[in-house]
Amino acid sequence: MIELRDIHKYFGSVKALQGVSLKVEAGSIHGVVGENGAGKSTLMKVLTGYIARTSGSLLFSGKEVEIQTPRDGTSLGIGMLYQEPLDFLQLSVLDNFMAGAADFQRKKMKKKLLALANRFGFTLHPDSPLYWLTVGERQQLELLRLIHANIRVLILDEPTTGISGEQQDLLFGALRSLKEEGCAIILVSHKLAEIEALCDRLTILRRGKTVAEQEQPFDRNSVLTAMFGEFSDQPPPDQNSTVITAGKKKKLVSFHEVCSSTGRSGLDAVSTDLYEGEVVGLAGLDGSGQSVFLKICADLLPHTGSVERFNHQHSTSSDQGDKQAVFLPADRLSEGLIASLSIREHLLLADNTPLFMLPATGREEAQQAIETYNILGQPGTAAGDLSGGNQQRLLLSLIPAKARLILMENPTRGLDVRSGNWTWHHLREQLPEDGAIIFASPDLEEIMEQASRVIVFFDGRIILDRPVDETDLDEISRAITGQVNSECQIEK
Amino acid sequence: MTSKYTITLFTGISIGVLALGAVSLLLFALNISPITVVQVMSAGSASNWMRISHVLSIWIPLLLCASGLLLTFRAGLWNIGVEGQVVMGAIFATATLRLLDGQAEPALVLAIAMAAGLLGGGLWGMLAGILRNQCGVHEIFGGLGLNFVAQGIILYLIFGSWKRAGMASMSGTELFGRDLWLSVPTGWRVPPISLTIAITAFILTALLLAITRFGLRLKAVGQNREAARLFGIRPDLVSLLGMMLGGGLAGLAGCLQVTGVYHRLIPSISSGYGYLGLLIVMLAGYRAVPVPFIALFFAALTAGSIQLPIVMQVDSSLSGVIQGAFVLSALLVHGLNQRKKQRDKQKNKQQGAGN
Structure with a gap:
């Protein structure tokens, strides 16, 4: 039905x-899986015409077609259900259904909407404003709109994120009946369970390439190997074992039934303790809760449940004097640094800012930090003019000496191996004995090498929590895709 | 690689050329000689000390408003409410003078009136800030609303409680006694004390921005509130303080208009100087150093244009056209610069690795 050939x-x-x-037959469901950055979303955007491809060809029913704009895609009957529904929150359900349709007779359209909803077992009230609806219901409406537009190819991008189990069953039912009618369906997902339940064929992407294809029944192990690559059996020996085995230490942070609705999957009743002396790696696919967890640790996000830090019920991270926790965001320039402020000004702001400062104030300290941290720049260089690696080193230089809890998102993103090693070496050296480092990383090797304990997030919950030397890459990568070995007591 | 100063200078020149070019074209089209206009306007603003001091009397409120706006712009806020803050400063000052007239030494009463003006504008700025922080009302809308409220209050006072004996009039309240006028030497049209206050306020503002912790925090908050939080800064508090100080300076301008220029409260006490202040700061690229010069230029335009109808039968609103041309040119040039910067950045990003 639709075929992509050698897309670059x-x-x-x-x-x-x-x-x-990628070749998808009419009347089949084709799964596309891969880890973060494998190219799944880019591929789907090429298919819908949202972005133009560099080279390669698209075939529709055997004929070569040109899809350069979303309009081209729509006219061929290619429709996509995005992760975040693209709709008009202020309008009613019916208005959203009618938006973009050729027919504008309200009565007729209302009847059609109700008939379609009925057919798939959806309950949608045509006159409710959209902001009353849950994400799952908005997704149902979007699906009906696409079906009404007579799509022949349906693309779904992580459709089960943020919807209830019941809505998921309805959605799967709808997809199966669309398949019966001869629709070609592409399902992008990182949840192997739903791929197994729905798909006929499966394509695995890794670093922008097709690495494997499988027919039902799928072989889980080889799917995982294809997704994450071959792992070396033994993680390289490292220095961290001395840090962990120092016996049970005092609690540094304690989460009890913490929930949050921020982020893609939020955080769902997470309870765990972080101890002094630990280096904890947080794994999981993008937006599974790691980042929300870190930000709540840093007291940057509202939440329910209780978070106890440094044995205080209410932490005071906003107090200049008591900067015990620092957070290093992944998006350094937009969340962590102030683009037009210089290196010197950042250092001045970070700690003990004097009441008055002349242009020379802090210049020497800045020069020193530049040397210590190997930053390519002058004290007066604006943070926005630094390269990514140098921005990261600047962020590191801003960690106050007294910081006990260092929270980081992708600490070595965009750094080459040497800078990455340097960063870790430095962090370990600076960490006081009663401190801890909590970091999220998409790079499992980094977690295995640096962390003493790994916590895997899946859909806003902790699905695996183990000391690093009691687990392996295989178990972690299974957990990332939502599977836990039966011996593990945490229920899925 | 060109230095920062060359770029700034180049930007300034291109704004000037663009604006003057546009205005000259307009004048040619109307068959008016731009050269005569320049002659008339410069004669009207700088031919003798009397005229220069008239220009300075306009420069004072402009400089004060612009100083206040430098603070709010630095905090990333669009303080459209500056007009209302001028008005409230004038109202608070008038109330003080009416209340304390004859109760104390005139000098003391005037000093208290200044403090009251500062307070009035500051409160009005604070109100816009609270609306923004606590209620999520954008400062542009909050400020605009508060401008109308302030205008309503001033009209109510002039036509109600503070009306002249026997009749209420657009010409304002009763004149204050001479002892409550800021003293003006003969041959001057501007009280030296007003001039001193305005210059001092500007210098303090510039220093506050350049060399203090508060100035640095203001800049951090204005650039990136989220990141500022990571530095232990409380963005809401810092920007509220910025609004209060900015409003205070605008209020001081209102107070000086009452005590030094009109000697009474009039409905149009702000004369639109607040809005003009916004244009000045934008034209200065939100930096302090060019502000007094641009303010002086705008003041000279306003004063000089008074001669236009008399000498050339050209409406004095030409000065507004010239100011507008400058601001539009500035926005255009800044916009182009920004776009170029962004494009360069994008190019760098695409060249760099990573996704």
Whole structure:
């Protein structure tokens, strides 16, 4: 039905897709899986015409077609259900259903909407404003709108994130009946369970390439190997074992039934304790809760449940004097640094800011930090003009000496191996004995190498929590996709 | 690689050329000689000390408003409410003078009136800030609303409680006694004390921005509230303080208009100087150093244009056209610069690795 042949997509020098081929038959559901940054979303955007491909060809019913804009995609009957529904919150259900449709007779359209909803077992009230609806209901409406537009190829991007189990069953039912009617369905997901339940074929992407294809029944182990690559059996020996085995230490942070609705999947009743002396790696696919967890640790997000830090019920991270917790965000420039402020000004702001300062104030300290942290720049260089690696080193230089809890998102993102090693070496050296480092990383090797304990998040919950030397990459990568071994007591 | 100063200078020149070019074209089209206009306007603003001091009397409120706006712009806020803050400063000052007239030494009463003006504007700024922080009302809308409220209050006072004996009039309240006028030397049209206050306020503002902790925090908050939080800064508090100080300076301008220029409260006490202040700061690229010069230029335009109808039968609103041309040119040039910067950045990003 639809076929992509040897698709390449380059963003400047970044090769997002390097020769991906995919063939989806009418009346089948085709799964596309891969880890973060494998190229899944880019591929789907090429297919819908949202972005233009660099090279390769698209075939629709055997004929070569040109899809350069979303309009081209729509006219061929290609529709996509996005992760976040693209709709008009202020309008009613019916208005959303009618938006973009050729027919504008309200009565007729209302009847059609109700008939379609009925057919798939959805309960949608045509006159409710959209902001009353849950994400799952908005997704149902979006699906009906696409079906009404006579789509022949349906793409779903992580459709089960943020919807209830009941809504998931309804959705799967709808997808199966669409398949019966001859629709070609592409399901992008990182949840292997739903891929197994729905898909006929499966394509695995890794670093912009098709690495494997499988027919039902799928072989889980080889799917996981294809997704994450071959792992070396033994994680390289490291120095961290001395840090952990120092016996049970005091609690540093304690989460009890913490919930949050921020982020893609929020946080769902998470309870755990973090101890002094620990280096904890947080794993999970993007937006599974790691980042929300870190920000709540840093007291940056509202939440329910109780978080106890440094044995205080209410922490005071906003007090200049008591900066015991620091948070280093992944998006350094937009969340952690102030683009037009210089290196010197950042250092001045970070700790003991004097009441008055002359242009020379803090210049020497800045020069020193530049040397210590190997930052390519002058004291007066604006943070926005630094390269990514240098911005990260600047962030590191801003950690006050008294910091006990260091919270980081992707600490070595965009750094080369040497800078990455340097960063870790430095962090360990600076960490006081009663401190802890909590970091999220998409790089499992980094977690295995640096962390003493790993916590895996899945859909806003902790699905695996183990000391690093009692687990392996295989178990972690299974957990990331939502599977836990039966011996593990945490229920899925 | 060009230095920062060359770029700034180049930006300034291109704004000037663009604006003057546009205005000259307009004048040519109307068959008016731009050269004569320049002559008339410069004669009207700088031919003798009397005229220069008239220009300075306009410069004072402009400089004060612009100083206040430098603070709020630095905090990333669009303080449209500056007009209302001028008005409230004037109202608070008038109330003080009416209340304390004859109760104390005139000098003391005037000093208290200044403090009251500062307070009035500061409160009005604070109100806009609270609306923003606590109720999520954008400062542009909050400020605009508060401007109308302030205008309502001043009209109510002039036509109600503070009306002249026997009749209420647009010409304002009763004149204050001479002892409550800021003293003006003969041959001057501007009280030296007003001039001193305005210059001092500007210098203090510039120093506050350049060399103090508060100035640095203001800048951090204005650039990136989220990141500022990570530095232990409380963005709401810092920007509220910025609004209060900015409003205070605008209020001081209102107070000086009452005590030094009109000697009474009039409905149009702000004369639109607050809005003009916004234009000045924008034209200065939100930096302090160019502000007094641009303010002086705008003041000279306003004063000089008074001669236009008399000498050339050209409406004095030409000065507004010239000011507008400058601001539009500035926005255009800044916009182009920004776009170029963004494009360069994007290019760098695409060249760099990572997704």
